[in-house]
Amino acid sequence: MERMVGTVVRGLRAPIIREGDDLESIVVDTVLKASEAEGFKLHDKDVVAITEAVVARAQGNYATTEQLALDVKTKLGGETIGVIFPILSRNRFAICLRGIAKGAKKVVLMLSYPSDEVGNHLIDIDKLDEKGIDPYTDVLTQEQFETLFGQSKHTFTGMDYVNYYKGLIEEEGAEAEVIFSNNPRTILSYTKRVLTCDIHTRARTKRLLKEAGGEIILGMDDLLTSSVEGSGYNTNYGILGSNKSTETTIKLFPNDCTTFVNGIQKKLLEATGKIIEVMVYGDGAFKDPVGKIWELADPVVSPGYTSGLEGTPNELKLKYLADNDFAHLSGEELKKAISECIKKKDNDLKESMLSQGTTPRRLTDLIGSLCDLTSGSGDKGTPIVYIQGYFDNYTK
CATH class of the missing domain: 3.30.1330.100 (CofE-like)
Structure with missing residues (x-):
């Protein structure tokens, strides 16, 4: 059959x-x-x-927030640090933020808006238009943000990540200040020591900050790249790709x-x-x-x-073949013609119209x-x- x-x-x-x-x-x-x-x-x-x-x-690739805090303090100095462009996630970032805050006296938390890097929205972009706010140029304090838009609620979880993150920083004994900007250079008006927490754009963000005069510029991929007092680590990605394990433990990327x-x-x-x-x-x-x-x-x-x-x-688009090259055929004749075309296809179809839509x-x-x-x-x-x-x- x-x-x-x-x-x-x-x-x-x-x-x-x-x-x-x-x-x-x-x-x-x-x-x-x-x-x-x-x-x-x-x-x-x-x-x-x-x-x-x-x-x-x-x-067993785990680290405690205390071990992360020690690495943060050692590499960023333990005073005022900028923490910029984190994603909004209780599982992914909140546990890391606890360790980061433990390693500093003050954290200036800079959030991108209207959403984080992976699409978690603080506010609907239409509300920016209503208020005349340009996310490419306007820098907002937390007070200005909440006066304009009220407290933010996540679409699915209902979390107010702005105040949740601020509260986590304060729980770990650090002073917290929250600002909103999409320009990484903004943070340098507050501190020259910065931890950039974006994932896929981190290389560009680091470059821009260094070119603009940042003294110490690190990413999450620069923390726990080797063991700290017996911790787990990830040589390539640091604490990127990590998850919450317990209230004080981080599971790192393997x-x-x-x-x-x-x-x-x-x-x-x-x-x-x-x-x-x-x-x-x-x-x-x-x-x-x-x-x-x-x-x-x-x-x-x-x-x-x-x-x-x-x-x-390296695939052919069957629909394209059926509608164009073999539009005059049907049934078994169409099946045979397409099968022969597949058997004879080139090893590299990148520039061929026959692969469009794959x-x-x-x-x-x-x-x-x-x-x-x-x-x-x-x-x-x-x-x-x-x-x-x-x-x-x-x-x-």
Whole structure:
């Protein structure tokens, strides 16, 4: 019978992962047991993906707010520091802010508006128009902001992040001042020592601040890049990609993910004879059209993957072929013509009209987004995702 199913994605249930667990063996065992229990065969070019959260947990990659505070104090001097462009998140940034505030006497918190970098809105942009405020040039104090717009409420959570963050700073014993600006140079009127907390624009922000006369300019990727009094760390990303673990503990982005995925691929090859691709994934890269939130709060979608996941898709647009090259055909003739076109396609279709409308993104970003949507971030209990048929096409 003709094959009727293309890509299949399965969330695999695994044990609760603890620090020190042999996660490579757990992943392999979970895949093999799932295959047996559900009756699906493993194939070359299948993909197994593991959420970064359990990788970091198995590695024990944690730090306390006290350890973060020590690093902040050592690197930024422990007096008045500017903390600019953080995202609005209780899980992602609030726990980091506690550690940052512990390491300073005063924090000048500068928030971008109307939204943060990943789309969490402080206010609706239409309200800026109503009040005649230009977010590209106008700098507002907290008093001015709340006089104009009232206290901010997050679209989904109802959180007033402005006062929540201010309160966290004060709880940790530091003085807090909140301002609103989208120009990074604004902060230099308050302090020359700055921690820029944006994720994807951090390199540009650092450059602008240094060129404008900043004395010490760091990003979140410059904190906890090595162990501080026994803490976890991340050499490449510091505290970017971290999450709240407890009220005083931060779970960092995992280390050595390439070694980890290659180890799993080798074990699966030994167990099955199949070359299965492996990746670690964090946030997917997609935008919610209602809340306007861009999901990607991690520095990358995948911090580690096997070599077979390099590159971008090289696909033909079937709709374009059907409507143009083969508009005169139908039924089996159309199917045969398109199948032959796929079999003969070039290895690089980037500039071809035949590929227009296909997604020009890296494979790891696409697959990671698929995995993030499959596993979710709640109580599904499926930190491992198994994908089949992703690299197949209409002819397979």
